[in-house]
Amino acid sequence: MEDLVSIAFSVAITTFVINMIVGTYGIFVKHNVIKKILALIIFSDSLNMLSIAIGFRIAEKYPSPPILTTEPRDPRDLTQFADISVDPLPQALVITAIVIGFSVFAFLLSLAVLYYKYNGTLDIRTSLEVEENEEGFQ
Amino acid sequence: MLIPIVVVLVASTLSIILAYLTMVEKDLLIATIYIAFIGVLYTLIYYILMAPDVVLAYMPVSSILLPLMIVIVLKKTKRFEE
Amino acid sequence: MSVRNRIRMRYKKRDIVVALSLAISMLALAMVLNMGGLGILPPRTLRSLARSIVINTYNPWNTTLTSYSLNAVSAIIWDYRGIDTIFETSVLMAAVTGVAIVLRESHKGRKPGGQGMSIIVKSSTKIVMLLTIIGSLALAVHGHLTPGGGFQAGSAIGATLSLVLVALSLQFIHRIGIDKDTLLKIRYTVLAMILAVALVPLISLVLGYSYAYILQNQVREGSYFSMPSKFFTTPLAGTVFVFNILETITVASAITYIVLTVATYEGKTEE
Amino acid sequence: MDSLGSSLIPFICLMLAVLVPLTYIAFxxxxxxxxxxxxxxxxxxxxLKLFVTVSRVGVIVxxxxxxxxxLGVVYVxxxxxxxxxxxxxxxxxxxxLYTLTFEGDRYENAxxxxxxxxxSGVYGCLFTGxxxxxxxxxxxxxxxxxxxxxxxxxxxxxxxxIVYGIAGTAITSFLLLASFIIYGSYGTLNIADIALKSRNTSVEVLFSGSVFGDIVLPSKVTLALITWIFLFKSGIMPNHFWLPEAYSVAPLPALVLFSASADTLGIYGLIRLYHLVFSSESVIRDFRATMLGILLLxxxxxxxxxxxxxxxxxxxxxxxxxSSISQFSLALLGIVSGxxxxxxxxxxxxxxNGLGDAAVLYSVGILKYYSANLPQGYKHKPSVLLAKAVLIVGLINLFGVIPIIPGFWSKALLVLGFVKSGIAIAAVAxxxxxxxxxIGYFSALVRVLQKYKNGSTISSTGTKCLTNVVAVIILSLTLIACVGLGISITLYSSVRAKVIELGYNAMNSWRYIAAVLP
Structure with a gap:
């Protein structure tokens, strides 16, 4: 039973890694600015997912979220809680990473609007062509 | 213990398909919808992996705010990738 | 060969190299994850650091390490690793400043939006908006007791207001008193308050009462300064509670500002 | 006590980042x-206080x-x-000073x-543990x-x-990935703790316990990943595509800040990575040696x-x-020498490099300002002459062959290090x-002097008294810093010893670990 859980879990983690590959491929290979941003979103989301998966654990029954439901009355309540709770640290770090990611994406999207305004397209190669042409004239 | 992990497995496999579709889709509006779906699937996985705080932080950002902003930006720019 | 073709060719060659190197590096990553680099996943025990935090998050028997917050995630975000969160709020502020700079024109020539959708949609959106905002405020207030907290509540409010912007009209947003300048002012003021709260313990240092650390919440080793840990019988978790409420306001105003600026930006191409 | 004021530096920066727009709006x-x-x-x-304290006391946490x-976050x-x-x-x-005087009208308070x-980000990166x-x-x-x-x-x-933003975001995400792998395998996020466990895998630390799983493979992957990230941040050659473009469009003061602070963080990070976290005593020392070979190439x-x-x-x-890319590459070689x-x-x-870039860019900026706004008496204006002098000093500083300039001493130390460790190729480089x-520096010098030879031909309003004063202050501060540093290193052997002690302290990782984890 536990082996099955472990294997299924490993496969799930590998799928997140594959998603990250898809995301990085999109970031570096696609030429459309918004497509690049979409790829970045996939990449960073899968990365966050992966880290939450690292913080998951097996407990006696199903593990509980890292939140005490009642005030502990005895120090033993705390050790019992620590025996069933999942890892809270990756969750806190991921929340931080989500907010950072959102702020970067928002800024990049506003830049994309401006890029379109100047170039009439979202293709990142176009303005390079213009630059090469300009350099050729000099 | 096994059944939730299998749900995670199914959801993550679906998310690979959606990620691939997002990357090959030429219509960026549809790609945005795929991204929002990935957000929903990941929210489900977060929930199963016992991270309610992350669910609450991730759901509005991934399924509402980012798709909404991308749609607004697409409306102001160009919908199709050439 | 034309410039365009040459550039396309160069990109095509680069793509293949990039894709291959990515595949190799990611395979290495998958190996690390699955071949016991992180132990057997999922593990049976917590990592010791996580166990120390889980045990100490609400621990009246070890007062120098606890933060009196039932929610361990909130305790980490605002107490154990509070400085991370303060920096991360500043990243959000940098992004807001960036959006404001990049889309400068949307300050001027603000046109009222369209008429919005039908009357049924409008009134139901208003009701949903009120309910969501109340629910989010509850999330913020109970952030240290139940799942939830500053970002969660703030992003929920921001998302609701953005949906309202789409479903109703810009005029409605303006009518309920939401304006870009106001949002920016609120954002800066509340962020200053967050930083001030982080520095409040230093007052006790200045007064000579006791030694105190930046971002201190409860009594620590070598310091007697403490924020209130309980409100009558309800746990309050000191600064965690205050930070959650302030963070809700900043995140909500920042997100609404960003969406509002992008949505009201005029101008297709410049030609 | 001693460390409180220094820990306040990033906070003061953040506070001002918020207060400045508010004061502009209100007052x-x-x-x-x-x-x-x-x-x-x-x-x-x-x-300055931090510098004095640290040189007196040693490592402060x-x-x-x-x-x-x-358990918590520390600044070291x-x-x-x-x-x-x-x-x-x-x-x-x-x-x-420069922005307030010369570019204040063009930019908003943002x-x-x-x-x-x-x-505040730069200070955070420098201090954090x-x-x-x-x-x-x-x-x-x-x-x-x-x-x-x-x-x-x-x-x-x-x-x-856009290019910088998308590539940079992707690559800093890899840093996030690296820190998660570290957390997964080492069970801790503290740098001193990681450094301790990478030397001795069986050590038990209070709160974070011992390592969690087999650390060899994860350490290798993180070392490679983080090295790549820092090479990108400092724009070392295959990863430099963003740097010239960003430098040619950013506002001038921002450009100086990039080259003097933001982009040096990559090199600083590599110093910490190769001489503190995964040092020559760590379990992956063979892999580290291979990586250092790649870095040398x-x-x-x-x-x-x-x-x-x-x-x-x-x-x-x-x-x-x-020139910044080439100077950062030389600094990278210094790390390799060990x-x-x-x-x-x-x-x-x-x-x-930071001082030299500031000297060159600010003197050129000031020359440009005067030649556009000053019709008469341009040639004999003291601040114009001073600006030309600072430009020459700055370029010589970047070139670095004259002993009273600090640029000479940094290159001399680098060559000495390569000779000691027997890496001849780096010394040649x-x-x-x-x-x-x-060649580039001197043709640039000639071109700049030629370009700003005469004052403005169209009649203009002239310059304000305050502007002149600030220009002289900026230029003389730069000059004093450059020449003063060079002269003190040349004349006083105690200063030279202090500089070399800097390298010793950077390699002395046990002191760092002992200070953080008593």
């Missing part, structure tokens, strides 16, 4: 400018929130980061806010750099900002290639961009790159 421009200036002076004073190290102050913080604060003060955000906190700080630096790159808008600025190639490009550049911004002299040379080189850069 207008004049009060706002005063607040901006006072803030940067305060930061400089605190950095500050616990945020009062939590002991692996030692000789290396206090020197870099001091030089950064000095250049920052110059930038604020630019000061962004400067302060950038600086926690890998996730490093990620957050570097993300703050990165986002404010993207915004500053796109600040002027226009076709090229937006393209540069990359650094040599990058130094020579970018120096060749320096000679070709027509604009002063691109010149500074490629000797005290090499590391000291590498740290001094970062400081010198230093000399070749200096020679190749010299």
């Amino acid at each position: 207008g421009k004049k009060v706002g400018s005063v607040v901006v200036l006072l803030g940067s002076i305060t930061v400089l004073i605190l950095a 500050y616990r945020f929130g009062g939590f002991p190290p692996p 102050f030692d000789e290396v980061n206090s020197v870099l913080a001091l030089s950064t604060s000095f250049v920052f003060l110059l930038s604020i 630019v000061y806010s962004l400067f302060y955000l950038l600086m 926690d890998i996730f906190n490093f990620y957050v700080s570097i993300e703050l630096v990165a986002v404010s750099s993207y915004v500053l790159t796109g600040f002027n808008r226009g076709k090229r600025a937006v393209r540069a900002a 990359l650094g040599t190639a990058s130094a020579i290639m970018s120096s060749m490009l320096v000679a070709k550049q027509k604009s002063i911004r691109k010149l500074i961009a490629y 000797t005290e002299e090499g590391l000291a040379g590498s740290i001094l080189h970062l400081v010198v 230093v000399l070749v790159s200096a020679g190749l850069c010299a």
Whole structure:
């Protein structure tokens, strides 16, 4: 039973890694600015997912979220809680990473609007062509 | 213990398909919808992996705010990738 | 060969190299994850650091390490690793400043939006908006007791207001008193308050009462300064509670500002 | 106690980033400018105090929130980061003065806010003793750099900002990935804790226990990943595509801040990575040696290639961009050498490069301003003459062959380090790159002097008295810093010993670990 859980879990983690590959491929290979941003979103989301998966654990029954439901009355309540709770640290770090990611994406999207305004397209190669042409004239 | 992990497995496999579709889709509006779906699937996985705080932080950002902003930006720019 | 073709060719060659190197590096990553680099996943025990935090998050028997917050995630975000969160709020502020700079024109020539959708949609959106905002405020207030907290509540409010912007009209947003300048002012003021709260313990240092650390919440080793840990019988978790409420306001105003600026930006191409 | 004031530096920067727009809105421009200036002076004073304290006491640790190290986040102050913080604060003060006087009308108050955000990120990166906190700080630096790159808008600025932004975000995400792998395998995020466990896998640390799983493979992967990230951040040659574009469009003071503070963080991070976290005593020392070999090749190639490009550049911004790449590559070679002299040379080189870039760019900016606004008496104006002198000193400093200039000493130390460790190729690279850069520097000098030979031909209003005073202050501060540092290193052997001690302290990782985990 536990082996099955472990294997299924490993496969799930590998799928997140594959998603990250898809995301990085999109970031570096696609030429459309918004497509690049979409790829970045996939990449960073899968990365966050992966880290939450690292913080998951097996407990006696199903593990509980890292939140005490009642005030502990005895120090033993705390050790019992620590025996069933999942890892809270990756969750806190991921929340931080989500907010950072959102702020970067928002800024990049506003830049994309401006890029379109100047170039009439979202293709990142176009303005390079213009630059090469300009350099050729000099 | 096994059944939730299998749900995670199914959801993550679906998310690979959606990620691939997002990357090959030429219509960026549809790609945005795929991204929002990935957000929903990941929210489900977060929930199963016992991270309610992350669910609450991730759901509005991934399924509402980012798709909404991308749609607004697409409306102001160009919908199709050439 | 034309410039365009040459550039396309160069990109095509680069793509293949990039894709291959990515595949190799990611395979290495998958190996690390699955071949016991992180132990057997999922593990049976917590990592010791996580166990120390889980045990100490609400621990009246070890007062120098606890933060009196039932929610361990909130305790980490605002107490154990509070400085991370303060920096991360500043990243959000940098992004807001960036959006404001990049889309400068949307300050001027603000046109009222369209008429919005039908009357049924409008009134139901208003009701949903009120309910969501109340629910989010509850999330913020109970952030240290139940799942939830500053970002969660703030992003929920921001998302609701953005949906309202789409479903109703810009005029409605303006009518309920939401304006870009106001949002920016609120954002800066509340962020200053967050930083001030982080520095409040230093007052006790200045007064000579006791030694105190930046971002201190409860009594620590070598310091007697403490924020209130309980409100009558309800746990309050000191600064965690205050930070959650302030963070809700900043995140909500920042997100609404960003969406509002992008949505009201005029101008297709410049030609 | 001692460390409180220094830990306040990033907080003061953040506070000012918020307060500056508020004061501009509430009290207008004049009060706002005063607040901006006072803030940067305060930061400089605190950095100076930190430098003095650290050189007296040694390593200082500050616990945020009062939590002991692996549990909470700590700031660690030692000789290396206090020197870099001091030089950064000095250049920052110059930038604020320059922006207020010469570019204040063109930019809104947002630019000061962004400067302060950038600086608080830089201080956070320098001081932090926690890998996730490093990620957050570097993300703050990165986002404010993207915004500053796109600040002027226009076709090229937006393209540069998008390229920099997308690549930079992807690559800092890899730092996040690396820190998660570290957490997964080591069970901790504290740098000193990781360093301890990478030497001795069976050690038990209070709160974080022992390692969690097999650390060899994860350590290798993280070492490679983080190295790549830092090479990108400092623009070493294969990863440099964003740097010249960003440098040619950013506002001038932002450009100086990039080259003096934000982009030195990559080299600083590599120093920490290779001489503290995964040092020569760690379990992956063979893999580390291989990586150092790769870095040697990359650094040599990058130094020579970018120096060749320096000679070709027509604009002063691109010149500074490629020259920065070549100087960062030389500093990278100093890390590879693994000797005290090499590391000291590498740290001094970062400081010198920042000072030299500031001298060149600000004197050119001031010359441009005067030649546009001053019809009569341009040639004999004292500040114009001073600006020309500073330009020459700055370029000689970057070139670095005359012993009373600090640029000479940093290169001499680097060469000494390479000779000691027997890496002849790197020593050759230093000399070749200096020679190749010299062509670029001196043709740039001639061109600048030619271009700003005469004052404005159209009648203009002239310059204000305050502007002249500030111009003289900026120029003489730069001159004093450059020449004073050089003379003191040349004349006093105790200063030289202090500089070499810097390299020793950078390699002395046990002291760092013992200070953080008592």
